[in-house]
Amino acid sequence: MANDSVLMPFKDRDHAHQSCLEKALDQAVKNCESSGVRLTPLRRRVLELIWGSHMPVKAYDLLDQLRDEKIGSAPPTVYRSLDFLLEEGLIHKLQSLNAYVGCGEPLKHHTSQFLICRDCGEVAEMDDPDIQQVLSRKAESLGFQVLDKTIEIQGLCEKCIAG
Amino acid sequence: MANDSVLMPFKDRDHAHQSCLEKALDQAVKNCESSGVRLTPLRRRVLELIWGSHMPVKAYDLLDQLRDEKIGSAPPTVYRSLDFLLEEGLIHKLQSLNAYVGCGEPLKHHTSQFLICRDCGEVAEMDDPDIQQVLSRKAESLGFQVLDKTIEIQGLCEKCIAG
DNA sequence: AATGTAATGTTATAATATAACAAATTTATC
DNA sequence: GATAAATTTGTTATATTATAACATTACATT
Ligand SMILES: [Zn+2]
Ligand SMILES: [Zn+2]
Ligand SMILES: [Zn+2]
Ligand SMILES: [Zn+2]
Numbered sequence: 001m002a003n004d005s006v007l008m009p010f011k012d013r014d015h016a017h018q019s020c021l022e023k024a025l026d027q028a029v030k031n032c033e034s035s036g037v038r039l040t041p042l043r044r045r046v047l048e049l050i051w052g053s054h055m056p057v058k059a060y061d062l063l064d065q066l067r068d069e070k071i072g073s074a075p076p077t078v079y080r081s082l083d084f085l086l087e088e089g090l091i092h093k094l095q096s097l098n099a100y101v102g103c104g105e106p107l108k109h110h111t112s113q114f115l116i117c118r119d120c121g122e123v124a125e126m127d128d129p130d131i132q133q134v135l136s137r138k139a140e141s142l143g144f145q146v147l148d149k150t151i152e153i154q155g156l157c158e159k160c161i162a163g
Numbered sequence: 164m165a166n167d168s169v170l171m172p173f174k175d176r177d178h179a180h181q182s183c184l185e186k187a188l189d190q191a192v193k194n195c196e197s198s199g200v201r202l203t204p205l206r207r208r209v210l211e212l213i214w215g216s217h218m219p220v221k222a223y224d225l226l227d228q229l230r231d232e233k234i235g236s237a238p239p240t241v242y243r244s245l246d247f248l249l250e251e252g253l254i255h256k257l258q259s260l261n262a263y264v265g266c267g268e269p270l271k272h273h274t275s276q277f278l279i280c281r282d283c284g285e286v287a288e289m290d291d292p293d294i295q296q297v298l299s300r301k302a303e304s305l306g307f308q309v310l311d312k313t314i315e316i317q318g319l320c321e322k323c324i325a326g
Numbered sequence: 327a328a329t330g331t332a333a334t335g336t337t338a339t340a341a342t343a344t345a346a347c348a349a350a351t352t353t354a355t356c
Numbered sequence: 357g358a359t360a361a362a363t364t365t366g367t368t369a370t371a372t373t374a375t376a377a378c379a380t381t382a383c384a385t386t
Pocket of ligand 3: 174178179180181183184216217
């Protein structure tokens with residue numbers, strides 16, 4: 001079973017996360033250069049903080065961390081950065097958690113489907129053509145024009161089931 | 164194409180909504196009787212207010228209406244009723260809107276997929292086996308145990324496209 | 327350097343939701 | 357029916373998530 005559709009799988013706790021972080025930042029730099037937008041130090045730092053793990057991060061937790069570092073200080077600081085990163089497709093918002101995760105494939109804009117583990121809190125990101133197709137077909141058959149999709153599956157990841 | 168999977172389609176503005184409301188309340192009474200739980204006047208009224216239309220309703224709008232009627236008065240009043248109605252499967256929460264809609268098929272608990280029109284604000288509810296299956300299969304192929312699904316498609320309904 | 331635009335700072339407030347405890351109501355038991 | 361237990365609702369306070377409005381700073385263009 002080819003799983004190209006999994007953009008960001010569940011990760012082992014001891015995986016080399018530094019490379020996830022570096023890859024994400026490299027891609028963000030490229031992405032912003034080619035879009036002609038500015039990945040300022042603040043925006044870059046917010047992205048780094050979000051990529052601190054594969055768990056969704058809350059806006060006010062980001063704010064606390066920024067305050068510790070004497071960067072920014074008020075909600076608009078972090079929400080503006082989040083808006084920027086969302087618009088550039090560098091992060092996603094999980095509507096069912098009011099939290100944010102780094103995008104596993106930021107080079108092209110796309111919609112995703114998320115698997116959210118209720119035990120370990122990690123998130124996996126997919127962009128599965130079969131899922132997209134069945135939803136698109138269904139909407140089309142009802143004369144509905146799709147503009148955006150929110151698809152978030154909550155449950156238990158393989159490792160947490162294994163115990 | 165048989166569309167049993169559509170539990171609550173988009174409705175014409177001039178449809179006989181009274182019958183939607185009565186059906187929903189009748190089913191709620193039956194549902195609660197068979198579950199041995201109490202559909203108190205407050206809970207019943209909140210359900211009625213939610214069924215005032217096919218548009219999602221916000222918690223604080225419900226609270227304002229209850230205050231006008233001198234029923235309840237504080238956030239916990241409405242949130243408790245919402246929790247009750249959610250647990251009984253009589254309403255659903257739309258995570259992408261922080262708003263609530265009546266369930267189109269409350270006699271059995273189920274997950275749904277929602278189509279949300281950004282123009283008219285109406286919501287259609289589906290429980291489509293093809294959608295459920297493709298998601299379940301995908302999750303299963305990744306060793307993920309599904310506990311809950313959030314599937315909300317935003318776009319334009321047929322009538323709004325027609326203009 | 328002067329000007330215009332974009333980004334960030336700052337203060338205040340809006341919108342959504344829950345905690346904790348008291349009072350009232352309903353149900354169960356004697 | 358009186359009493360006790362459990363459920364529901366009331367009440368006050370607070371937590372959490374997000375935006376509005378306007379001032380200041382940094383950057384880019386001329
Ligand atoms: Zn990693
Ligand atoms: Zn897990
Ligand atoms: Zn109706
Ligand atoms: Zn519409």
